[in-house]
Amino acid sequence: EIVLTQSPGTLSLSPGERATLSCRASQSVSSNYLAWYQQKPGQAPRLLIYGASSRATGIPDRFSGSGSGTDFTLTITRLEPEDFAVYYCQQYGSSPIFGQGTKLEIK
């Protein structure tokens, strides 16, 4: 079974800065079935990115995904106050697997 490891565990940045979040898989993710979710306190996760690099409906273009195989990255350019949250990567399918999450906090 694939294990997804996210780094760093916590990222402290200021609004306006650029955030780079990493997701590494223990084996290749088939067909780039890699998604990213954002979760704010008290809310359900929200889909941001699918297919490693495609933005979901309504997601601002400051969010971008990249990578293939075992190494994937979520980049947020010019952080807005509402972007501070926990981010999860996920291999999707009938039996999805989640990473442990990266908390993006205000510095």
Next chain:
Amino acid sequence: EVQLLESGGGLVQPGGSLRLSCAASGFTFSSYAMSWVRQTPGKGLEWVSTISGSGDYTYYADSVKGRFTISRDNSKNTLYLQMNSLRAEDTALYYCVRYSSGWLLVYWGQGTLVTVSS
């Protein structure tokens, strides 16, 4: 608008049972696979189970296999999770989630809290 409303959570003793329900609206329920995903503060998000749109196919995480049963009633637009032999480690917020056509978990309910404790 897609809406998913979970219910049935609560406090239960170890070894006990609970049935969660998820009332769906705003889409053709039988056309979409559905999942249960749970979340604990210590372990983040964990997929629990998936059922196909017809109900013919089901999938379970190893941690719940043999104890939990996912089912659906397409005439009532409702998803279920029957949880037996509950353990303390099953304590979590349980989300009902709808797939897209491409196996993406797109629409999430707000969750129902299950606490397993004596």
